Amino acid sequence: MLTAMLSELNCSAPIAAKRLLGSSLVRSIDGQILTVKIVETEAYDQSDVASHSYKGIKPRTEVMFGPPGYLYVYFTYGLHFCSNIVVGPNGYGAAVLIRAVEPLSGIKIMENIRLKSGAEISNGPAKLCQALRINRSLNRHNLALSPLQLRLNNPLSPNEIEITTRVGINKAIDTPWRFYIKNNSYVSKK
DNA sequence: TGCCTGATGTTCT
DNA sequence: GAACATCAGGCAC
Numbered sequence: 001m002l003t004a005m006l007s008e009l010n011c012s013a014p015i016a017a018k019r020l021l022g023s024s025l026v027r028s029i030d031g032q033i034l035t036v037k038i039v040e041t042e043a044y045d046q047s048d049v050a051s052h053s054y055k056g057i058k059p060r061t062e063v064m065f066g067p068p069g070y071l072y073v074y075f076t077y078g079l080h081f082c083s084n085i086v087v088g089p090n091g092y093g094a095a096v097l098i099r100a101v102e103p104l105s106g107i108k109i110m111e112n113i114r115l116k117s118g119a120e121i122s123n124g125p126a127k128l129c130q131a132l133r134i135n136r137s138l139n140r141h142n143l144a145l146s147p148l149q150l151r152l153n154n155p156l157s158p159n160e161i162e163i164t165t166r167v168g169i170n171k172a173i174d175t176p177w178r179f180y181i182k183n184n185s186y187v188s189k190k
Numbered sequence: 191t192g193c194c195t196g197a198t199g200t201t202c203t
Numbered sequence: 204g205a206a207c208a209t210c211a212g213g214c215a216c
Contacts, residue, residue: 077209078198
């Protein structure tokens, strides 16, 4: 399955970002299984001034230039973690930021971690990291392996996907590389 | 309801 | 020393 997943994600960041919508992440914490569905993504690659990989390979961004199917976790604003799925060919710096997910199982556990319920559990990139206990220890993690696995579902049809410009950045703000599932209440606001 | 701001660590210049 | 792919709480309306 690993090779199948690799080939699915060995494409440009925007295509991979759309491909990842509707797919699941399976997180194992202390023997408990949490399952979420990816409902909102943003694409970044090395040709894009808003991307961490734009300035070339650095210790922090090295994982973005590796093979697809790995997790890139970075720390931001002094408080928060955000998680990206590395995509594109080995050697090309591209990744897809996971902006929002919909909890499918283990919801009670996530509510306890977040001290929130409903969409507030995971309708933002830093929120979902907290809900799934994703931190720097999972940077460079292989998403084919426990305790965090990516399960690609069947691609969504184009009419189920909304395309907009990205959120929370001030470079390349006109690039329409944000994708989310229409009418999904877990998509982040704005 | 919606805008504004403070909190706060890592990385890069 | 500044920038930063954020969030939550407070305050004004």
